[in-house]
Amino acid sequence: MADGEFCVVCGATGRPLVEGLCSECAADREVLVAAPRHGAVTICPHCGAREVRAHWERAGTGRVLDAEDLAPFLEIHPEAGIRQIDWEETEATANVRKLVGRAAVVFRGARRDVEVPLTVRVVSRSCPECSRKSGRYYTAIVQLRGDAGRSNERPPALRSRLDGRWTEILRDARPEWRRALSWREELPEGWDFYFTETLPARAIARLAKQRFGASLKESASLFGRKDGHDVYRVTFCVRFPRPPAGPRAGPDPPTVEQ
Numbered sequence: 001m002a003d004g005e006f007c008v009v010c011g012a013t014g015r016p017l018v019e020g021l022c023s024e025c026a027a028d029r030e031v032l033v034a035a036p037r038h039g040a041v042t043i044c045p046h047c048g049a050r051e052v053r054a055h056w057e058r059a060g061t062g063r064v065l066d067a068e069d070l071a072p073f074l075e076i077h078p079e080a081g082i083r084q085i086d087w088e089e090t091e092a093t094a095n096v097r098k099l100v101g102r103a104a105v106v107f108r109g110a111r112r113d114v115e116v117p118l119t120v121r122v123v124s125r126s127c128p129e130c131s132r133k134s135g136r137y138y139t140a141i142v143q144l145r146g147d148a149g150r151s152n153e154r155p156p157a158l159r160s161r162l163d164g165r166w167t168e169i170l171r172d173a174r175p176e177w178r179r180a181l182s183w184r185e186e187l188p189e190g191w192d193f194y195f196t197e198t199l200p201a202r203a204i205a206r207l208a209k210q211r212f213g214a215s216l217k218e219s220a221s222l223f224g225r226k227d228g229h230d231v232y233r234v235t236f237c238v239r240f241p242r243p244p245a246g247p248r249a250g251p252d253p254p255t256v257e258q
């Protein structure tokens with residue numbers, strides 16, 4: 001910095017400047033920490049586990065939202081760091097919590113206290129572990145399988161191959177489809193994925209067929225009556241044949257008769 005340069009806002013000299021502003025003035029102008037006005041946290045009412053993206057974690061956590069629940073909502077300026085944040089619940093109904101986070105923030109060496117209001121909806125849903133314990137309720141199964149005929153693919157290799165496919169499928173699946181997935185079971189011939197709703201299971205099975213080249217067979221079996229209607233469980237058998245071995249891909253070149 002050349003001698004005599006000064007902050008264009010406060011006129012201070014002898015401070016590092018970025019685009020003409022000292023860090024104190026820049027800190028006042030930037031949004032250092034923000035949060036969306038509304039968020040949602042899904043909690044298992046039985047064990048307290050949280051659903052984070054496509055999996056569940058932290059079983060045993062209470063119903064009170066803590067810093068770990070709320071941290072993902074914070075939008076932090078790339079040059080800012082949060083030294084500490086204390087959350088205070090200002091209002092609570094059964095399903096909605098209003099909170100204020102008070103954050104001690106450092107931005108280019110300047111310190112600021114920032115208040116972040118946030119409203120969080122608490123969604124109660126049984127985690128797969130508790131669903132499993134409480135009677136294994138499901139309406140549909142997606143079966144992930146390999147080749148239909150005899151195959152010398154060993155079960156661990158097959159399951160690991162199918163597991164990779166499943167990860168790709170889930171990545172493209174809508175969040176509401178994934179939410180209907182309750183638990184999975186490991187079998188010698190592949191995986192069974194149990195769903196608490198049929199439409200999401202069908203949507204995922206079709207995604208596997210259309211975008212990932214699987215074959216798909218659907219079958220239904222009657223398992224009871226509810227409110228005067230037959231209730232069916234639906235099975236979607238999704239097969240991923242083993243890709244041909246060897247480095248060569250694509251069809252053989254045409255042979256020329258001499």
Ligand SMILES: [Zn+2]
Binds near residue numbers: 010021023024025
């Ligand atoms: Zn300044």
Ligand SMILES: [Zn+2]
Binds near residue numbers: 046048
């Ligand atoms: Zn649970």
